[in-house]
Amino acid sequence: MMKANDTEWDLVVIGGGTAGIVASRTAAGLGARVALVERAAPGGDCLWTGCVPSKALIAAAHHVAVARRAPGFGVSSPVGAVDFPAVMAQVKAAIEAIAPDDSVEAMVAAGVEVITGSARFIAAGALEVDGRRVELRRAIITTGARPAIPPVPGLREAEPLTSDTVWDLQALPDRLVVMGGGSIGCELGQSFARLGSRVTLVEALPRILAREDPDAARLVQDMFDRDGVHVRAGQPVVAVRGGAGHPGELVLDGPSSSSTVEFDRLLVAVGRRPNTAGLQVDVAGVQLDERGFVQIDDHLRTSNPRIWAAGDVTALPPFTHTAGVFGSLAATNAILGLRRTVDLSAVPRVTFTDPEVAAVGLPTWAENGERAPRTLTQEHAHVDRAVVDGRTDGFSRLTVGRGSRIVGATVVGPRAGETLAELTLAVRKNLTTSDLAGTIHPYPTYGDGPWNATIADVRSKVAAPIVQRIAAVLRWLRGLRSK
Template identity: 35%
Template sequence: MTDIKCDLCIIGAGSAGLSIASGAAQLGRKVVLIEKGKMGGDCLNYGCVPSKSLLASAKTAQGFRTAEKFGIGAVEPDVDFAKVHDHIHSVIAAIEPNDSQERFEKLGCTVLREAARFIGPREVMVGADKVRAKHFVIATGSRPFVPPIEGLESVPYLTNETLFDRTSPPRHLLIIGGGPIGLEMAQAHRRLGAEVTVMERGTIMPKDDPELVEIVRQRLIEEGVVLHEHTDITRVGGQDGAITVQGQKSGGAFDASGSHLLVAVGRRANFESLDLEKAGVETHDKGIKVNDRLRTSNKRIYAIGDVIGGRQFTHVAGYHANIAVRNILFKMPTKNKDDIAPWVTYTDPELAHVGLNVGMADEKREKYTVAEWSYDENDRAQAEHANAGRAKVLVGKGGHILGCTIVGKNAGDLIGPWALAVANKLKIGAFTSMIAPYPTLTEVSKRAASAYYSPTLFSGKTRKLVSLLSIFD
């Protein structure tokens, strides 16, 4: 057995763990980084990177079908799914060196590639090695949640951890779950030639503005994705190539058949194998308990990223790493405020959000004004036939920006300035005072902000004022 002593021991080499390991090592701290699976974690290997690579292939395929509107002959694309698979994994391979063991060892980290378990408040066992550290950071991420549906355990089903290994297309993909993962994969596979049926217990994308979700819903239906909302799945059966799903919908029986099944109903935090009770670390039903500085019930141990069960996004994991570095290394009492983090569903059109939407504001009894602008009033959107979209901004007392939701082309990019505004408590005038380049989709944000002032600007009182001022010409 080898005894290793260090300043910081990080368990998990996904987005959160790698971010803090890199920062701490470059600041001269002795760092031990532990990973029992693949370096890069879920984001690189099973999540953001492969899913967006698949979406890129699907978008290219759809471009062939819709070329007519640009004066180019439309054709049905020849999709080679094996080469789509190769494209996905070539992208992973291109990014992989940034997350590799070799890179982090060059930064000065000691990298251990086995499972960790706590044996005390300040010690973990990793294979035959015992690691003692001044501080620990648990960044073990999450895994797909598999619901307790009768028969599911005996059926070959897919999750995001197995979906991207396929080299042949599904004939008919059944998807349980109408959240971001389910809908992104539904549209992607439909565009790549598969039949797709989505089943959701409630409504699709329930955390987002229903009015703007409707724009995404209609696009999916237009492209041939079959949506079954308010559908309670009770049983799954069949075998590879012939899957059946049964349940209830609107008081009646429901059934669907397909060749493959994807389960996409959420995530579950990874912490069960860590023996946290031996370290005095408390948990709850969604993950590890932390305070507003991301410290656990053991003051020497922090937890960041998906494992705490909050907003499970790569960018939030990176943000958590920054907070942990400030608290542990710089002794700066920095609080977590991940309610300011944006999220994006990368369907086409994209749906992006930050801050409060109407439902959230009403629940908090916030007073607000809604300012909106449609893509079909934007010249760049018209030029690119990307008219299906809208920006919807909530403005509170004193003109402070409470939140923004955008549905439409490049909504994920357009939400960036609104995220800046929410994080820094800016007022709506910050957008009206900027000059947006023409013709760009950025003008949608500026025009939405300007719409906030329209009722006052063009009111009878303002008209009288302008008339009065004309006397001084």
């Protein structure tokens, strides 16, 4: 590991999460001399507190749920007590198994020199890292984001858990209240309920997963009911009492009167805030928006032409996959002087609840009273793989634009994220329903959902004129017979 010095780098990347790691490796692969500044171990939220631990927890909870459903398949499989410390141990084991891919040693092997410490700008072309000056020709800000704590009276004093700190739990909470009905809140809430917590999920908006197809949110809500997750939607939190290691309660503002929800532990999952505090971006002439995100143009360049930004520190879609893609784009633009632009037309997203909810492109439902687009829906009750799995509680829905082009999709069901990959390509490449229908798919899979939806669409368009012609011929023949 290199120590910071007075060397001027071709590119300095500030932040060692997904965007920073991919940007650094991309630039080093192009022959640039790259320094990655990271105050802790590289890997970012995805490795340490996000994607990896949450999916490991979801996997453990999934096995509990499968065991409970086993009698329905003729298999006697009593579910024993959940060993929560063992669950958390396997979560940490998953992190440790993946961590070497993002380690300092891996970065050095890729040609990136790592500087450990906290960075702040001291000039348009220089950083200070723990008191040492680091010169730069170009830089990319990839400092990510952190969980937001809303200004609710008593909330901070209650010392709530967040998606950063929940992994320190060693005992399963008896009564867990989750603030926030978005992807993170729903994933963690369902997992803890399956592991044995009594979970109440509180959402200020009228329903959970507010940005997703209402039919998708309804199916997740139905599974929550079976898993024991009690949802209080349309009831914003107005105050928190107690907590901080002791039982507490949330005060909710209901449609007609206020109410309370008691908890042993409180988990806040209501969004994230960009990590720009202490970076002194104003010294470098880098502008922030009103929410604190780094402002960028379509090429990921900031108001300082020598500095780019990527990942959750920007207002772009906050996913690991977008952070990686845009980190690479920022690096190639910075090193090669290119002007490649950000393409948001086909950004996939997946909520890893059970059932999974995966979506891409234009919505599959009407918003704000606007006219709904043409959609094709295949209920999974008619998908053979879903039938044999006993998982017919899902659907595949496509939004179809002009020329029968696939412009959006929502898939709900097991491994919906995998099914979405093909549909993301379809949206990205302007494929039509005929393109998808004419492609041989393996059987039986959940991919049959969107495939069969497109087959039905093509058949309806082909069959209609044929039926009309046959009807005309039959009418003509009947006319001949009557003469």
